[in-house]
Amino acid sequence: xxxRKVQVTGGSSFVIxxxxxxxxxxxxxxNDPLGLIPRPDGxxxxxxPSKWENTSSTKVFDVTGDExxxxxxxxxxxxxxxxxxxxxxxxxxxxxxxxxxVVTTLTQIAIGLEILEESDEHIILKDLIDPAEMRFNKSIxxxxxxxxxxxxxxxxxxxxxxxxxxxxxIERDRDIDRLExxxxxxxxxxxxxxxxxxxxxxxxxxITANFTVGRILERVxxxxxxxxxxxxxxxxxxxTIDVVSEMRRAGNLAISLLSSAVDSWFNRDLRLANETIDDxxxxxxxxxxxxxxxxxxxxxESISISLIAGSIRRTGEYSTDLAxxxxxxxxx
Numbered sequence: 587x588x589x590r591k592v593q594v595t596g597g598s599s600f601v602i603x604x605x606x607x608x609x610x611x612x613x614x615x616x617n618d619p620l621g622l623i624p625r626p627d628g629x630x631x632x633x634x635p636s637k638w639e640n641t642s643s644t645k646v647f648d649v650t651g652d653e654x655x656x657x658x659x660x661x662x663x664x665x666x667x668x669x670x671x672x673x674x675x676x677x678x679x680x681x682x683x684x685x686x687x688v689v690t691t692l693t694q695i696a697i698g699l700e701i702l703e704e705s706d707e708h709i710i711l712k713d714l715i716d717p718a719e720m721r722f723n724k725s726i727x728x729x730x731x732x733x734x735x736x737x738x739x740x741x742x743x744x745x746x747x748x749x750x751x752x753x754x755x756i757e758r759d760r761d762i763d764r765l766e767x768x769x770x771x772x773x774x775x776x777x778x779x780x781x782x783x784x785x786x787x788x789x790x791x792x793i794t795a796n797f798t799v800g801r802i803l804e805r806v807x808x809x810x811x812x813x814x815x816x817x818x819x820x821x822x823x824x825x826t827i828d829v830v831s832e833m834r835r836a837g838n839l840a841i842s843l844l845s846s847a848v849d850s851w852f853n854r855d856l857r858l859a860n861e862t863i864d865d866x867x868x869x870x871x872x873x874x875x876x877x878x879x880x881x882x883x884x885x886x887e888s889i890s891i892s893l894i895a896g897s898i899r900r901t902g903e904y905s906t907d908l909a910x911x912x913x914x915x916x917x918x
Contacts, residue, residue, distance in 0.1 A: 604632075644672040655684045659692065666696050666713070667767055669775035673699075676708040695760060697768045720772060722788070722796040723852065729765045729803040730848045732758065734841055736810035737901070741837035744817040745830055752821075755814040762807035769800035795915050799851060802904050802911075806844060809897035809904075813837075816890040816897075823887040829879050833894055836872040840901040843869060847908040856916055859909035869902040 593601045604614070612634040614620075621633035645665040649658060658675075665673050675681070675689060689709050693699050698715030736755050743751035776793045788796075820830075843862055850859035873895045880891035 643670050644674060645670040646674045646676060648676055648678075649681065649685050650676075650678040653682070653685060655688050658685065659688045662688070662692050663696070663767065666692070666699060667770045667774060669771055669778065671713050672702070673711040674708060675711075678707070680706045681709070695764050695767075697764050715768075720768065722769060722772065722793070722800075725765050725769050725772075726796065726799055726803065726848070727852070729762060729769075729800065729807075730845070732761055732765075733803050733807045733810060734845060736762075736807060737813070737837060737841050737844075740810055740813045740817060741834045743814070744820065745834050747821055749818065749821060752814040752818050756811050759807055759811045762804055766800050766804035769797060773797035773800075791918060792915070795911060798911055799848075799908060802908050803848075806901050806904050809900050812897045813894050816893045819890040820887065820894075823884075823890065829876065829883070829891055832872065832876050832879065833891075833898070836869060836876060836895070836898045839865075839869050839872065840898050840905070843902050843905040844908075847905040847912075850909055850912045854912065854916060856913060859912040862909040863906050866902045866906050870899060873899040873902075 588605055590602050595601050608614075614634065618634075621631075623631040623633065645668070647658065647661060647665075662673060662675075675685060677685070686709070689701070689711065693701060693711065698713050699711050700714055701709060702712040703710040736758055739751055740755050742748070743755070773793050773796065776788070777790060843865060846858055846862045846865075849855065850862060876895040876898075877892055880888040880895070883891060
């Protein structure tokens with residue numbers, strides 16, 4: 587770190603010289619504008635024109651040869667979450683059909699990603715969303731609604747023996763994933779680019795916290811899927827009503843705890859967050875009772891019951907994590 591002394595000119599203007607090597611490295615010239623971004627910690631960020639005039643970036647994947655479609659899909663998802671504005675897939679010669687299928691699947695799931703240009707040898711995807719326009723709270727609130735409905739529908743469907751609804755809940759997990767990808771993408775871009783962070787109007791610490799909230803809700807969505815899958819197994823085995831009724835009671839409490847945790851996050855309500863943490867112990871006890879009841883059933887049925895109880899308990903524990911995040915963030 588270089589130390590420069592502040593000088594005063596004209597009796598009131600504060601002046602500091604810029605490092606010569608840095609100025610040369612960005613090709614800084616006389617009268618060029620520089621961006622000045624004050625930070626909450628009292629520091630000041632100086633950005634060159636290219637930093638805030640053009641934030642586009644491109645990730646290129648060469649699929650010439652035997653490219654594993656699953657591996658390619660994972661890499662492209664990673665590029666999207668990393669915040670690249672353009673994703674290009676190119677091949678020497680005609681592109682394999684399975685690669686095109688991967689690209690199409692990604693555009694159907696990833697929010698804001700569209701095909702900009704396409705030929706036999708290459709496809710260019712462009713992100714059309716301005717990260718400053720997609721607020722974290724909107725994405726998180728949408729995830730909250732989706733997860734809550736997935737959990738509620740799972741338990742209602744189990745009680746009613748509704749196989750179609752359980753299958754539908756499993757399919758809905760894709761909607762949770764795409765929102766979690768968007769939140770992760772926004773978070774990565776904002777932490778890497780201070781201009782985006784400023785447009786979002788949120789300090790870095792809070793951006794990281796929103797990323798954590800999105801990740802927690804995505805994990806709860808995964809458990810809703812586990813509950814639905816194991817519920818399908820129970821329906822095949824013909825589970826007894828007493829177990830299903832107890833799981834429904836635990837499920838309703840888990841949904842209530844999750845809703846309280848998210849409400850405490852939106853409202854920055856320390857008291858509600860603390861009450862949520864205390865109430866999780868009630869859910870844990872009900873889940874223990876379900877596990878005891880599971881021992882009275884045959885092996886296959888017992889496994890499914892225990893797995894559902896485990897997912898319900900984990901939902902409560904994730905509610906605790908979220909409530910603790912509220913408290914920790916407020917203390918910061």
